[in-house]
Amino acid sequence: MFNYTFHWNQALRALPQMLDGALVTLQIALLSMAIGLACAIALTLFRLSGNRILGGFATAWVEIARNTPALFQIYMAHFGLGNFGIHLSPYTALLVGIAFNNAGYLAENFRGALKAIPDTQTRAARSLGMTSLQAFRYIVLPQMLRIAFLPATNQMVWAILMTSLGVTVGMNTDLAGVTQELNARSFRTFEFFALAAVIYYVIAKAVTLAARLFAARMFRY
Amino acid sequence: MIEIENVRKSFGQLEVLKGINLTVPKGEVLTVIGGSGSGKSTLLTCINGLETIDSGRIVVDGTDVHAKGTDLNKLRRKLGIVFQQFNAFPHLTVLENVTLAPRKVLGLSKAEADAIAVKQLTHVGLGDKLKVYPSRLSGGQQQRMAIARALAMSPDYMLFDEVTSALDPQLVGEVLDTLRLLASEGMTMICVTHEMKFAREVSDRVAFFHKGVMAEIAPPDELFGAPKDPDLRQFLAATH
Ligand SMILES: Nc1ncnc2c1ncn2[C@@H]1O[C@H](COP(=O)(O)OP(=O)(O)OP(=O)(O)O)[C@@H](O)[C@H]1O
Ligand SMILES: [Mg+2]
Numbered sequence: 149m150f151n152y153t154f155h156w157n158q159a160l161r162a163l164p165q166m167l168d169g170a171l172v173t174l175q176i177a178l179l180s181m182a183i184g185l186a187c188a189i190a191l192t193l194f195r196l197s198g199n200r201i202l203g204g205f206a207t208a209w210v211e212i213a214r215n216t217p218a219l220f221q222i223y224m225a226h227f228g229l230g231n232f233g234i235h236l237s238p239y240t241a242l243l244v245g246i247a248f249n250n251a252g253y254l255a256e257n258f259r260g261a262l263k264a265i266p267d268t269q270t271r272a273a274r275s276l277g278m279t280s281l282q283a284f285r286y287i288v289l290p291q292m293l294r295i296a297f298l299p300a301t302n303q304m305v306w307a308i309l310m311t312s313l314g315v316t317v318g319m320n321t322d323l324a325g326v327t328q329e330l331n332a333r334s335f336r337t338f339e340f341f342a343l344a345a346v347i348y349y350v351i352a353k354a355v356t357l358a359a360r361l362f363a364a365r366m367f368r369y
Numbered sequence: 370m371i372e373i374e375n376v377r378k379s380f381g382q383l384e385v386l387k388g389i390n391l392t393v394p395k396g397e398v399l400t401v402i403g404g405s406g407s408g409k410s411t412l413l414t415c416i417n418g419l420e421t422i423d424s425g426r427i428v429v430d431g432t433d434v435h436a437k438g439t440d441l442n443k444l445r446r447k448l449g450i451v452f453q454q455f456n457a458f459p460h461l462t463v464l465e466n467v468t469l470a471p472r473k474v475l476g477l478s479k480a481e482a483d484a485i486a487v488k489q490l491t492h493v494g495l496g497d498k499l500k501v502y503p504s505r506l507s508g509g510q511q512q513r514m515a516i517a518r519a520l521a522m523s524p525d526y527m528l529f530d531e532v533t534s535a536l537d538p539q540l541v542g543e544v545l546d547t548l549r550l551l552a553s554e555g556m557t558m559i560c561v562t563h564e565m566k567f568a569r570e571v572s573d574r575v576a577f578f579h580k581g582v583m584a585e586i587a588p589p590d591e592l593f594g595a596p597k598d599p600d601l602r603q604f605l606a607a608t609h
Contacts, residue, residue: 272456276470
């Protein structure tokens with residue numbers, strides 16, 4: 149029968165601790181997006197380069213990132229690399245794993261966005277004496293980022309949620325990690341996780357809203 | 370001077386330019402007319418090195434465009450080109466569209482580039498649209514912006530590829546006026562066009578292209594008044 153008594157006070161007393169964890173979560177998500185974005189631009193250039201090795205490398209990255217579980221990607225960054233003598237802390241491994249995943253998805257978004265930009269834009273830029281890199285940097289990239297912006301926002305939300313996988317590699321300072329430890333001490337599973345879920349929800353919604361406002365300011369054309 | 374010597378160009382099986390010979394001296398206004406698919410656009414894009422050629426030579430002021438060591442980016446500074454589709458950069462304002470290449474390619478300061486851009490945009494009648502995005506412009510205005518953008522690089526030659534073909538009829542006039550203005554200022558121009566009246570009035574010479582061959586070239590009075598090539602006669606009869 150249903151005879152569970154809620155103990156919200158205990159959970160609410162732990163709220164400051166959980167909010168500290170939420171900051172760590174947000175930090176990892178933002179950093180992983182920044183790194184992922186830089187890598188995705190590089191991967192996109194690799195795929196455009198026409199170089200077989202660079203293109204193959206980029207395609208392999210995108211394929212693995214998009215078609216294997218994010219959990220495995222984070223595991224690999226922590227335990228997999230550990231086998232080769234590269235020991236990443238749980239924080240770094242989580243960051244690397246999510247950044248890897250972000251880069252794959254963003255690069256694929258960029259590929260789609262590029263298709264929407266007519267070749268004639270590059271031709272016009274080259275006709276003005278720009279190098280192919282300048283044409284990419286000043287003409288293609290800004291348009292590509294605009295088209296890919298909303299999908300990238302989704303990826304950002306996904307990155308926030310993915311940080312919770314950090315508990316599997318011993319991460320204990322982010323929101324999921326903090327919640328997990330509180331739970332282990334108190335067994336108030338429902339209360340703690342419900343509260344954590346609310347915090348995740350609020351962060352995700354806030355990020356989406358912030359992205360909308362940012363887009364409205366940035367993309368005025 | 371632009372020297373085109375026996376230029377051949379194929380796309381796969383299709384030979385688009387079948388040995389073109391043509392010299393355009395400084396100051397000349399040459400218009401190119403001809404049916405669809407006759408190779409007019411291809412010739413223009415070969416001149417500025419956007420397309421490769423299979424054989425022959427194109428020499429611009431002594432520089433062989435398709436030679437191995439040629440710095441095409443540098444060469445293109447002196448060859449402005451404007452296309453049928455306006456190719457405005459949608460994410461940049463009108464002013465930024467025009468200043469981008471002078472700043473990034475010629476290395477001018479923002480102030481210098483702005484001054485040149487304002488001058489060129491005023492010249493083509495867009496002095497009051499500097500801060501506007503291209504999506505807010507009419508087709509004719511976008512095309513004049515594209516012309517100003519090319520002129521801001523201070524090119525020695527201008528190549529125009531059917532710059533009025535994508536425009537509504539009532540907007541054609543303003544763009545042609547801009548071309549007339551340029552011609553009267555002594556700009557060396559190659560204009561591919563379907564506007565026969567314009568070709569007649571503005572050109573020093575008119576070239577007729579047919580199936581990859583330059584079938585006839587003559588001053589406008591002669592070419593329109595007494596066409597010799599039978600395909601040209603048929604073409605003119607069809608367009609009048
Ligand atoms: N990149 C390309 N790849 C394959 N074929 C091409 C390419 N560009 C042009 N062609 C073909 O070459 C031929 C000549 O094209 P071009 O654009 O030079 O003709 P045009 O004289 O400018 O015609 P129009 O008046 O229709 O603009 C056409 O049959 C065209 O389909
Ligand atoms: Mg054409």
